[in-house]
Amino acid sequence: MKNLRSDTGVAPLCLGPITLDQLHRYAQASGDRNPIHVSPAAAAEAGLRAPIAHGMFILGQFERLIRQWRPACRIESLNAHFLRPLYIGDSLVVGARRASRDTGMTCALRLIAENSAGEIVAIGEATIVGGG
Amino acid sequence: MHEHRTPDTSETLGCFAVTVIADEVEAFCASLALPPSPVPLTFDMSFLAREEIALALRQNLPRDGIVIHRAQRFRAHAPLEVGRAYKLQLLRHGVRPHEPVIHGRMHDAQGALVHEFWATLMLRSRDEEPA
Numbered sequence: 076m077k078n079l080r081s082d083t084g085v086a087p088l089c090l091g092p093i094t095l096d097q098l099h100r101y102a103q104a105s106g107d108r109n110p111i112h113v114s115p116a117a118a119a120e121a122g123l124r125a126p127i128a129h130g131m132f133i134l135g136q137f138e139r140l141i142r143q144w145r146p147a148c149r150i151e152s153l154n155a156h157f158l159r160p161l162y163i164g165d166s167l168v169v170g171a172r173r174a175s176r177d178t179g180m181t182c183a184l185r186l187i188a189e190n191s192a193g194e195i196v197a198i199g200e201a202t203i204v205g206g207g
Numbered sequence: 208m209h210e211h212r213t214p215d216t217s218e219t220l221g222c223f224a225v226t227v228i229a230d231e232v233e234a235f236c237a238s239l240a241l242p243p244s245p246v247p248l249t250f251d252m253s254f255l256a257r258e259e260i261a262l263a264l265r266q267n268l269p270r271d272g273i274v275i276h277r278a279q280r281f282r283a284h285a286p287l288e289v290g291r292a293y294k295l296q297l298l299r300h301g302v303r304p305h306e307p308v309i310h311g312r313m314h315d316a317q318g319a320l321v322h323e324f325w326a327t328l329m330l331r332s333r334d335e336e337p338a
Contacts, residue, residue, distance in 0.1 A: 097238075100237075100238045101238040101239070103234070103238070104231075104234040104235045104237070104238035104253075105235060105238070105252065105253045105256065106253050106255070106256020106257070106261075107252070107253075107255075107256060108256075109274070111273070121273050129276075130276040130279060131249050131252050131276075131279065132239070134249050134279055135239040135241065135247065135249045136239065138239070138241065138247050138248060138249060139239055139240060139241050142241060142242060146242070149245075149283070149286065150248055150281075150283060151282070151283055152280070152281060152282045152283070153248050153249075153280070153281045154278070154279060154280035154281065155278065155279055156277065156278045157276060157277060157278065157279075
């Protein structure tokens with residue numbers, strides 16, 4: 076991962092390439108059926124070259140990374156800024172690094188998501204409690 | 208002497224009863240390859256797709272245009288529990304009309320604040336170039 080070396084003890088999470096089928100499943104399960112995520116025609120009408128992943132899908136992968144690292148932790152806060160679209164056909168790499176001293180009780184993490192070109196698609200932060 | 212204050216633009220969109228349904232949590236988690244427990248923080252956003260809530264949101268967002276999700280924040284004061292009912296209060300904040308922040312506050316049956324979320328949106332007309 077170009078922009079962030081993961082130092083949490085868990086390898087970055089690599090997904091992809093992202094498929095239309097994957098986004099369909101997420102759209103169905105989350106109820107977010109905005110057609111720019113699942114329809115090439117609707118994406119084109121919105122000025123996008125292809126359907127794009129839901130921001131919440133990317134944030135969900137941050138949550139997945141944290142759960143893989145510390146399955147028993149409680150995630151107290153989680154946030155993200157979505158910086159550029161993640162298109163179908165792109166891969167997604169999600170990583171984390173500690174933003175505060177890990178006391179074993181609470182830990183702040185910086186999160187980052189990159190596409191296949193190593194461009195940052197989202198950045199975020201999380202505070203987790205326990206599970207260490 | 209005049210004191211300058213940012214005008215309070217908060218507006219309540221409604222208060223809704225929601226229940227955390229096991230099958231929905233399971234399907235949601237499967238779509239993200241997450242374990243089915245605990246309930247993910249991002250699951251909160253799926254409540255916005257429920258008919259009554261989606262209608263309240265549609266009435267407060269322009270019909271013709273593109274909604275861009277710029278940022279998102281969650282705060283969990285306590286975990287959501289499968290099978291439990293909660294009250295979801297939705298508010299709209301924001302100084303600029305085309306950059307609303309949808310704020311959700313979920314309370315349990317005893318009135319304790321359990322979860323909060325903030326979705327920062329940008330509303331763009333269809334003929335604007337994408338950012």
